[in-house]
Amino acid sequence: MEGVTDALNADAVQSLASGAPEWLQNRRLDAWATYERTPMPSTRLEEWRYTDLSRLLELDSLEPLPWSKRTFDRASAPASLDAALEADREASGRVVELDGSVAHVELDADLAEKGVRLLSLRDAVEEIPEVLERRLATEALPATDGKFQALNAALWQDGIVLVVPRGVRMEDPIRVTRHVSRTGQAIFSRVLIVAEPGSQVSFVDEIVSEDLEEQTLFSSAVEIFAEDAAQVQYVSLQRMGRGAFHLAQQRTIAGKDSTLDTLNVTMGASISRLDLNARLMGPGANSDMLGLCFGDGDQHFDHNTSQDHDAPHTHSDLLYKGALDDRARSVFRGIIRVAKGSQQTDAYQTNRNLLLSEHARADSLPNLEIEADDVRCSHGATVGQLDQDHLFYLMSRGLSRPQAERLVVIGFLGEVLQRLPLGGVVEKVSRGIEEKLNG
C-alpha cells in the first residue's frame, strides 16, 4: 500500500465521502481502493523514466486540505492573484478558487438564460448530479488509469464544472483563476467541461501562487468532452511559485467533427508533471495540442502526451516548445497511436527545445505506434542552442547580445502562442517570458 500516509489515508476519504450521495461515496471509496493497490510509479516505468518520484515527491509531509467555505474579497487578494486578475480581459464568466475551494463564480446573464451552467463541483453534485454521475472520473479520467488519477478521484475537495448546451456559442472565454497560499498541503481539484453538439467555448485555467516554503502539491484532473461538431479551446496557465509540485492530468475526448484544442503553458512550480491524453473518437475530429514551457533555476518539467486516433478521418497536431536556463530540465514524452481501422488519419508531433545554459538538460521521446496504413504521420524533435545566424543578424542591426538573445527566445516560444492567440493569454505569457528573461 505505497503512498498511504498518516494524512492521506482511508479516514481522509471517509470524511470527504460522508454525507455525499451514494454514487459519489462509492466512487470515492472505489478510487481509494484502486490507489491503495496501485504501486507508486517508479523510473522503471517508461512514462516516469526521467522523473523520480521517490526523490521529488514528499508525500509523507503532505496534508490534504479540507474543504472550507471561502469568500473572495478582491481588495485583500494576495499579490500574485491580484496581478493575474488585473491582467484579465473580457470574459463570459469568471471563477476564483482559493486553496482548492471555489470562492467566487459569475456568469454572463444571457448565457445563464440560454442554459449554460458554470458552477463549483460541490454545487454541481447538488444541482446536476445526473451529469456528474455519468461523467465524473468515468469515461475520461477513471481512477483505474493510474496512481494519481485514483488519488485525485478519491480526495478531490472541489473543482469547476461547465456545461454548454447544444448550439450555444460563447464569444468570450470563461476565465478561472486559482490561488494557493497554504504551504505543505495537498490540494486535489477537478475540472469537467461538457460542450454539447454544435456549441463553442474557450476556457482559460490559470493557477498562481507566491513561493511556498514547504513542498505543496496541487493535483488537477481535467476532463473535457467535445460532442459532435462542438468547438472547445482549453488553456492552462501554470505560474506557481517555487516549492509547488504541480501534477496535472488532462484528458480530452473529441466527438464527430468536433475541434478540441489545448494549450499548456508551464512557467512556474519547482516540479511540474503534465499527463495529457487527447482522444479522437469520432470521424472528422480535430485536436491541436500546444505547449510552451520556460524553466530556470532548478525547475523540473515533465510533459507526457498521447494522441489516440480511434476513428477514421481524424486529425491531430502537437507542438511543444521549451526554453531552459540555469539547471532547469525538461522531459517531453509524446506518443501518437493510430488504432487499427483509423484510416485517413493525419497526426503530427513536434517538440523543440532550446538550451540557454551549460547545465540545462532536455530529454525528448517522440513516439509513434501506427496500426493503420492509410495515414500521414510524422514527428520531429530538436534540441539546440540559440540560432547563431539569428543572433548575428540582430546584432549586425545594432542590438546588444542580450537584447538579441531575448528577441530570439521570444520569437521561438511565440510561435506556439500564435497558433492559439486567445485574448489575455498572449499578453500574460509574453510578460511571464519577459520576467524570466530579466530574472
Place this chain on the structure above:
Amino acid sequence: MPQNEVVQDLGLDEYKYHFITEDEPVFRSGRGLNEKVVREISAQKDEPQWMLDFRLKALEIYNSKPMPTWGGDLSNLENVLEDIFFYVRPQDKMEHSWDDVPPNIKETFERLGIPEAEQKVLAGVGAQYESEMVYHSLKKEWDDKGVIFDSIEDGLKNHPELFREYFGTVIPAADNKFSAMNAAVWSGGSFVYIPKGVELDTPLQAYFRVNQEQMGQFERTLIIAEEGSKAHYIEGCTAPVYSTESFHSGVIEIVVKPGAHFRYTTIQNWSNNMYNLVTQRAMVHENATMEWLDGNLGSKLTMKYPSCYLMGEGAHGSVLSIAYSGDGQHQDTGGKVVHAAPNTTSQIVSKSISKGTGRSTYRGLCQVHEGATNAKSNVECDALLINETSRTDTYPYIEIEEKKSNIGHEATVSKVGDEQLFYLMSRGMSEEEAMALIVRGFIEPIAKLLPLEYAVELNRLIELEMEGSVG
C-alpha cells in the same frame, strides 16, 4: 485500397534458403543453458582458465537479469531456450582451404554462393556452420601486411595478449541479458585486426548458417582497426525453416582507433522462426569514423540497435538501417549514438517496410553528455505501410545535457500514395511496375550503399514479387 489488393506481396518473403543438409555433428551439448554446458564448451575449445572464469561469471549475470519487458514479444522465449542446443560442433577443425571443408558443409555454402563471391570480390571469407567457424581464409597480400582475419577461437589462441586487451571491453557481459548469455556460451565469430595505416580495398565477409533444428548460435566478433586504417566487414545470415523456433544472439565489439574508418554491414535473412537478439557496439576514437549498415529482412523477431560511442574529439558515427517485416515478423531495430567528446557528429537513417501482419519498430537513442560541445546529430526514420494490418512504431530517446549541440529527429509514416501510382501509370507504367519503382525509390538511399551484389539482390527480390501480382 485497390493497390494493396493488387500488390499482394512486396517481396523478400519468399525464402530461398530453406534447404537442410543431412549431417551428424561431432559434438553436441545437452539442451538448455547451465554450468555444465558452459564448462563443456570451454573444454571443447581448450581455453585458458581466465576465459572459463569469464564465462562462468557471465552465466551468473545472465541468471540474475530479468527478461526484458520492452521490445518484441519474448513471452515464449524461455520455453525455446530450454529446448535448444547451445553448442553444436559440426567438424573437428577449421579449414583454410575450401577443398578440405567436408562435402556436405561445402555444398551448403556453395548453394549460398560463397566460394564464388570470394574469388570475385572479397579480401577474405569466414564461414560459420552451427557453432563453429568451418572455414577462414584471407588473401595473401593482406596477410603479408599484417591483417588478421581469423576465427575468434584462433584469435584467442594465436594472439592471446591482443585478444585479452580488448575482449569484453566494448560490451561487458553485464551490458544486457543477452550479452551476458553470449559471454557465457559464445562460440564462433571472427577476430579481425587491421594494422596501422592499412587500407583494405575489398571487403572481408563472414557467413553464418544454422542448419540444425532447435539450436542456438552465439557468435562473437572482435574487431580492432588501428590508427588510420580502413576496412569493410560484411556478415550474412541464413537458416532453414523448421517448425520449432531457433535462437541467435551475437555480440560484435569494434574498436576504431584515431583516424580509422570502419564499416560493418549485416544482411540478416534468417528464416522466420528465428529469434535474433544481437548486441553490436563500436568505440570510436578521435577523428575516426564508424558506419553500421544494417539490413534486417528475415527472422521472427529481431532486436538489434547497432551503437557508436563517440569517445574522441571529431569522431563520427552513422547507422543506416533498413528493415522489412512480412507476415508474422517483427523487426525491432534502430541505432544508438552516444556523444562523449566535443565536435562529434552522428547520423541515423532508418527505413522500414511493413507488409501483411508485419511490424517494424524503430528504437533509438541519441545522448549528448555535458562537455561534448558542438555535437551534431541527425536522426531520420521513414516507415512505409503496405497493408491495413501492418504496423509501425517509432521510439526515439533523445537525452541532451550540452547546450552547444544541435540535435534533430524526424520521422514519417506513409503508404504508397494514390497520386504517386496514378502519375507513374499515366506515364505508361503498369501498376506493378509503378509500385516496384516507388518502393525501390524508398529504400534507394540505403540500397545504394550496399555492396553491388546485395543491392542487386534486394532490388531483384522486390521486382520478383511484383511480377504477376496484378490479378
